[in-house]
Amino acid sequence: MKNEITLPAFSRRSFMRTTALAGGGLLIGVNFLNSCKPEAKMPEDISQLNFNNFNAYIKIADNGKVTIFSPNPEIGQGVKTSMPMIVAEELDVAWKDVYVEQAPLDTKNFTRQVAGGSQSIRHGWDILRQTGANARQMLIHAAAKQWEISPADCKVSEGVISDSKGNQLGYGDVVKAAAALDIQDNAPLKDPSQYKIIGRDAINVDIDKIISGKPLFGLDYSKPGMHYACVLRPPAFGRKLVSFDDSETKKVTGVTDVFRFEDKIAVVATNTWAAKKGKEKLQARWDDEKLESTEDHDRILLGLLDGKDFETLRADGDVKKAFAEADRVIERTYESPFLPHSCMEPMNFFADVTDEEVELTGPIQTPEGSQKAVAEALGVDIAKVRVNMTRMGGGFGRRLIGDFVLEAAKISDVVRKPVKLFYTREDDMTCGQYRPAIKYRIAASLKDGKITGYHLKEAAVNSNMYGLIPNFFPAGAIENYQVDVANYKSHITTAPWRAPYTNFLAFAEQSFLDELFEIMETDPIQARLDLLDNVKGTTDERIQYSPERMQEVIRTAVTKSGWNVPASPGVFRGFSAYYCHNSHVAEVVDVTMNGNGMPSVKKVTCVVDCGIVVNPTGARNQVEGGVIDGIGHAMYGDLSFENGTPGVKNFGAYRLIRMEEAPEVDVHFIQNGLSPTGLGEPALPPAGAALANAIKKATGKRILAQPFTKYLGTEEKVIG
Amino acid sequence: MPAFNITVNGKAHTVHADSDTPLLWVLRDELQLVGTKFGCGIGQCGACTVHVDGEATRSCLLTIGQAGERKITTIEGLSEDNSHPVQQAWKEIDVPQCGYCQAGQIMTASAFLHSNPNPTSEDIRGAMQGNICRCATYTRIEKAVSLAAEKMS
Numbered sequence: 097m098k099n100e101i102t103l104p105a106f107s108r109r110s111f112m113r114t115t116a117l118a119g120g121g122l123l124i125g126v127n128f129l130n131s132c133k134p135e136a137k138m139p140e141d142i143s144q145l146n147f148n149n150f151n152a153y154i155k156i157a158d159n160g161k162v163t164i165f166s167p168n169p170e171i172g173q174g175v176k177t178s179m180p181m182i183v184a185e186e187l188d189v190a191w192k193d194v195y196v197e198q199a200p201l202d203t204k205n206f207t208r209q210v211a212g213g214s215q216s217i218r219h220g221w222d223i224l225r226q227t228g229a230n231a232r233q234m235l236i237h238a239a240a241k242q243w244e245i246s247p248a249d250c251k252v253s254e255g256v257i258s259d260s261k262g263n264q265l266g267y268g269d270v271v272k273a274a275a276a277l278d279i280q281d282n283a284p285l286k287d288p289s290q291y292k293i294i295g296r297d298a299i300n301v302d303i304d305k306i307i308s309g310k311p312l313f314g315l316d317y318s319k320p321g322m323h324y325a326c327v328l329r330p331p332a333f334g335r336k337l338v339s340f341d342d343s344e345t346k347k348v349t350g351v352t353d354v355f356r357f358e359d360k361i362a363v364v365a366t367n368t369w370a371a372k373k374g375k376e377k378l379q380a381r382w383d384d385e386k387l388e389s390t391e392d393h394d395r396i397l398l399g400l401l402d403g404k405d406f407e408t409l410r411a412d413g414d415v416k417k418a419f420a421e422a423d424r425v426i427e428r429t430y431e432s433p434f435l436p437h438s439c440m441e442p443m444n445f446f447a448d449v450t451d452e453e454v455e456l457t458g459p460i461q462t463p464e465g466s467q468k469a470v471a472e473a474l475g476v477d478i479a480k481v482r483v484n485m486t487r488m489g490g491g492f493g494r495r496l497i498g499d500f501v502l503e504a505a506k507i508s509d510v511v512r513k514p515v516k517l518f519y520t521r522e523d524d525m526t527c528g529q530y531r532p533a534i535k536y537r538i539a540a541s542l543k544d545g546k547i548t549g550y551h552l553k554e555a556a557v558n559s560n561m562y563g564l565i566p567n568f569f570p571a572g573a574i575e576n577y578q579v580d581v582a583n584y585k586s587h588i589t590t591a592p593w594r595a596p597y598t599n600f601l602a603f604a605e606q607s608f609l610d611e612l613f614e615i616m617e618t619d620p621i622q623a624r625l626d627l628l629d630n631v632k633g634t635t636d637e638r639i640q641y642s643p644e645r646m647q648e649v650i651r652t653a654v655t656k657s658g659w660n661v662p663a664s665p666g667v668f669r670g671f672s673a674y675y676c677h678n679s680h681v682a683e684v685v686d687v688t689m690n691g692n693g694m695p696s697v698k699k700v701t702c703v704v705d706c707g708i709v710v711n712p713t714g715a716r717n718q719v720e721g722g723v724i725d726g727i728g729h730a731m732y733g734d735l736s737f738e739n740g741t742p743g744v745k746n747f748g749a750y751r752l753i754r755m756e757e758a759p760e761v762d763v764h765f766i767q768n769g770l771s772p773t774g775l776g777e778p779a780l781p782p783a784g785a786a787l788a789n790a791i792k793k794a795t796g797k798r799i800l801a802q803p804f805t806k807y808l809g810t811e812e813k814v815i816g
Numbered sequence: 817m818p819a820f821n822i823t824v825n826g827k828a829h830t831v832h833a834d835s836d837t838p839l840l841w842v843l844r845d846e847l848q849l850v851g852t853k854f855g856c857g858i859g860q861c862g863a864c865t866v867h868v869d870g871e872a873t874r875s876c877l878l879t880i881g882q883a884g885e886r887k888i889t890t891i892e893g894l895s896e897d898n899s900h901p902v903q904q905a906w907k908e909i910d911v912p913q914c915g916y917c918q919a920g921q922i923m924t925a926s927a928f929l930h931s932n933p934n935p936t937s938e939d940i941r942g943a944m945q946g947n948i949c950r951c952a953t954y955t956r957i958e959k960a961v962s963l964a965a966e967k968m969s
Contacts, residue, residue: 172914172951299910306915307903309851309891313916316850324845349817349834367845369837440855440863440916440950489853489916490950521856713910717953721913724952747860747948755944758954 122275124154124231154183154231160255160268162187163195170198170302171461171491172721173776174714175216177301179224181710182217185293186228186286189255189267196301198485217710217772218678225285233283238274239265254292288708288769297713302487312487314458315444315518322446322514323352325507326371328361328378329527332740334587336383337361344377353511354378362507368518387740388586390433390533393557396584397535400555401429406580410566410638413576415541418549422541426612430538430604431801434557434735435531435593436744438752441489442524447504448514449474454481455514456505459488459495466498470505493592497529522745530735531593532557536604540612541576547612547627549576552605554597556583558590561597567638568598568675569646570609573627587740594725595777598676600802602781603730603788606672610789611798620671620789621654641675648766649673649682649703656764657684657701667698670790672782677774679706680766683723685759685786689794693808697727697759697787705766706773712765719779720761726783728753734803820880824849825893835881840864842880843890851891851919855948862947865920865927866890872927891919894926901967902926902960909960913951921947925961933968935961 155163164180180196232252239257240247242265251258255267288294305312330337337359345354345363350370354363361378365371419425445458447470454476460466463483471478488495504517519527534556541549550570554561566579593599613620628650631643650673654660663669666688673682686699700723709715732751736743744750788799791808801807817832824847831846838857843849843866852875855863859874866875867889894900898907902925912918921944928943929935935943940961949957 170914172912174913297910299907300912300915302915303907303910303912304898306912306918307891307906307922308894308898309849309919311850313853315854318848318850367833367837367841369834369841369845373834438950440853440861440914440948442854488914490914492950518854521858717910717913717956720955721952724954725950728952746858747856748858752948752950753952753954754946754948755954755957756941758952761955 122156122231122271124156124227154187154227156231156235156267156271158268158271160266160271161193161195162189162255162267163197165197169459169461169485169488171459171488171495173216174300174711174718177298178217178711178714179220180301181293181298182221182224183228185291186225187232188228188252191293191298193255198487215677215774218774221771226283229283229285230280233280234274234277235267235270237277237280238270241273242270294708294710295712298711299713313441313489314446314486315441315489315516317446317457317486317516319446319448319514322516323364323366323511324368324371325362325364325504325515325517326368326375326520327503327507327517327523328363328375328380329523330359330382332382332387333528333589333737334385334387334740335359336385338381338383340381341379344379345374348374348377350374352513355510357506357510360503362510364507364511364513364515371518372520388588389738389740390736390743393533393584393586393737394431397533397555397557398429400582400584401535401537401553403582406553406582407560409561409563409579409581410571411578412571412574413549415549415551415576415578418543418576419539419541419551422543422548424542424615425539426542426615427537427539428608428611428800430536430600430607432534432600432603433733433802434533434588434590434737435729435733436525436735436750437490437492437494437529437531437591437593438525438747438750439488439490439492439494442519442521443494443500444516444518445501445504446514446516447501447508449505449508449512452480454505455484456481456501457484457486458501458504459486459491460498460501461488461491461495462498466501469498469502473502474505474509492594493596494529497591499527499529521747525735525745525750526742528589529591530588531596531599532559532590534597534600536601538604538608540574540608542612542616545616547574547616550574550578552579554579554581554601556581557586557588559583561601564640565597565601565676567640569631569641570605570627572631572634572636572639573643574630588737594722595676595780598674598781599726599729600784602672602674602676603784603802606674606782606785607788607799610671610785610792621650621659624650624673640678641680645680645705645766645768646673646675649680649705652764652766653682653684653701653703656703656762657686659684668790668794670786670788670793672786672789674778674782674785676781677776677778679704679773679775679778681705681778681782683779683782683786685727685783685790687787687790687794693795694805695787695791695794697757699760699762700727700783700786701762701764702779703764703766704775704779705768706775706778707768707770708772709765710772715765715775716763718775719763722777722779723761723783724753724758726780727759727787728757730784730787730802731757731804734806820883821885822880822883822888823885824888825890826887831880833880835879837880838876839866839878839880839883839888840875843875849890849892853916853919855917855920860946860948861917861920862924863917863920865923865947867923867927870927870930872924891923894922900926902929902964905960905964905967909956909963911953911956911960913953917947917949921949921957925957925964929961929965929968933965935965937962
């Protein structure tokens with residue numbers, strides 16, 4: 097399809113290498129290119145095997161059992177299950193015979209170990225399949241050689257190779273011989289109609305460990321002699337440490353070390369509680385510089401929108417002229433607060449700095465960046481810094497930033513002990529790396545009943561939308577179209593947050609379009625379909641979305657939600673459709689209004705086109721969670737500042753969506769056999785707008801800011 | 817440091833800790849029972865839920881000094897082999913995403929079903945309201961609790 101982004105080409109030779117294992121069996125090295133990132137214990141010393149630059153491995157044992165070392169770390173997106181499924185499918189083994197282990201991170205040998213942006217499956221799709229198929233072909237060749245027949249006369253099913261006479265050999269029987277063969281680099285791939293694993297539900301591979309409480313996460317990691325560290329950081333962004341008194345801290349039983357680093361104070365102890373207590377007893381004096389407050393951010397960002405200091409990211413036609421010649425111009429401003437990520441597992445990391453090496457173990461999405469930062473900060477050879485990753489209790493973008501890894505390493509470097517740095521929830525919520533506060537101003541011109549111009553302006557804290565976003569819908573659909581951005585650099589640290597920028601931009605644009613269509617007195621569904629018609633056949637290669645695929649999710653959502661059937665009395669429906677992370681999503685939200693003027697979300701119908709769905713149960717889980725997350729943060733998420741200090745510190749005052757507010761989510765996937773695209777993020781952005789559009793129908797009120805509870809004028813509890 | 821005798825998962829332990837140490841940190845740091853998770857430390861998220869004499873209890877708020885002789889059960893002691901109906905239901909429904917909060921969810925659900933074996937959907941939602949799942953697996957949690965109730969009846 098012409099609108100598909102071309103994936104980087106790869107040389108087949110470059111992504112696979114095999115060897116016979118000393119203990120028996122076959123090891124296959126796989127290069128997932130930029131799809132990956134690994135960790136843990138390996139079957140062999142890879143550097144001895146000259147397996148450099150391979151980042152995942154398949155091990156086939158003499159008994160035919162298959163271990164797939166999954167390259168990507170788990171943050172809850174399910175790739176530890178779904179990526180090995182793709183290999184197992186083409187390898188043609190029974191899923192029950194496959195063991196999955198987290199592959200190791202070894203930045204001395206591996207490259208390209210960063211994941212993110214819902215790209216793991218999309219980037220891994222071709223390579224994972226080809227790797228499985230190549231390995232299958234080598235095993236078939238080994239059997240054919242033994243039988244002295246042509247490989248074409250062999251059949252294979254679930255790890256057993258057979259010939260026409262009824263002879264059979266298991267993979268384990270031929271694995272040694274296969275290891276001695278030349279690599280097959282272009283084995284034929286299965287026709288999707290033959291799939292036995294892809295497209296069928298596979299339960300999370302870590303399920304037994306999760307439900308029995310086995311150590312899996314960073315905070316669960318320990319090592320003999322390990323100490324625990326807690327850090328007191330400045331109470332406000334931009335504040336400096338003047339002096340401190342640690343005499344009471346040192347009286348706490350178990351506290352072993354207290355010291356200053358940068359504008360922070362580290363407390364190290366023999367257990368978690370002593371470190372926390374010790375930290376609470378510190379008396380610190382901070383400078384009292386006047387710092388940023390939310391009202392400053394509001395004033396500054398609105399000032400940017402009113403001003404002229406923009407960078408133009410896309411400009412089609414002449415927006416100015418279209419506006420000047422319009423019958424009417426509609427303009428709205430949408431506002432969003434900072435948001436913490438609130439990973440259930442607070443930030444933490446283990447570091448053990450010795451003269452010989454630096455061990456870093458814990459939950460991190462960007463191990464290579466952390467390795468570099470630590471080597472630089474400690475002044476040690478990067479080859480001495482070893483990073484292991486654990487399963488992560490949520491990521492949502494927060495663990496792309498390795499500030500806590502650096503802290504752990506610095507502390508261990510000073511005390512020269514193995515140290516586990518832990519954040520309290522208060523540390524986690526107040527130390528920064530938030531979704532930035534952003535304001536959007538959107539204007540559209542109408543002439544003769546048509547939208548002739550569309551102008552989107554972004555004013556954001558610290559950084560602006562990614563370069564591809566200006567090419568999302570409605571780019572290409574409106575003749576005169578412009579996207580401008582401006583930013584304000586703040587002391588307050590910011591980071592990507594699940595579906596960066598689009599998590600709020602989708603709300604702004606899809607709310608705006610809904611209002612525009614209402615003003616135009618056109619049907620909001622038909623109007624979207626008509627706009628998408630304008631994009632069909634475009635020669636503009638910058639356009640990211642497919643108008644045909646977007647129309648299909650919209651039409652399917654209309655059918656599945658019963659949009660054209662009158663809703664039950666008291667139920668109001670809102671619509672939204674959005675493209676991001678290479679996937680197309682349409683959502684219909686059904687709400688009722690409570691006596692207190694608050695919405696109660698009953699049901700969300702969500703239609704997703706993410707191409708082939710590898711693991712339907714995992715995929716549905718991502719969509720259900722993404723939708724509810726989108727509704728929760730649109731409704732409640734709010735973090736403001738007073739003189740540099742965050743207004744909330746823990747889940748008492750900071751509200752996350754809970755069970756009683758969670759709606760039913762009815763998930764549908766478009767079946768089109770196309771290559772898989774992103775799924776961890778795309779279901780989130782449309783949810784807020786669909787909800788706001790439903791609230792408009794119910795109350796007549798257009799919501800222009802998040803969180804909705806605040807905008808609707810009360811913080812009353814919403815009963816689901 | 818004072819010594820405390822506690823019974824966890826049917827086993828007696830003597831632990832040395834300050835009396836104000838939350839049970840959570842005794843379980844995790846002293847007994848290496850790390851299935852019980854730290855989430856907020858103020859009883860708001862439910863990640864640290866254990867059973868104390870069969871009651872769902874926030875182990876971040878109960879100090880070792882208060883625990884006394886009461887019987888403590890953690891996720892590790894809910895069953896020997898993941899055979900508890902709630903664990904089985906969690907697996908069948910494929911509830912977890914990141915999985916971090918799920919031990920606390922399972923401990924809340926299992927104590928709740930013990931006291932209310934035939935819950936309505938509303939009962940389940942009310943009982944689970946105190947446990948946050950940041951991945952928002954709520955619809956699956958509700959289904960799993962309901963399935964576990966069926967298995968237990």
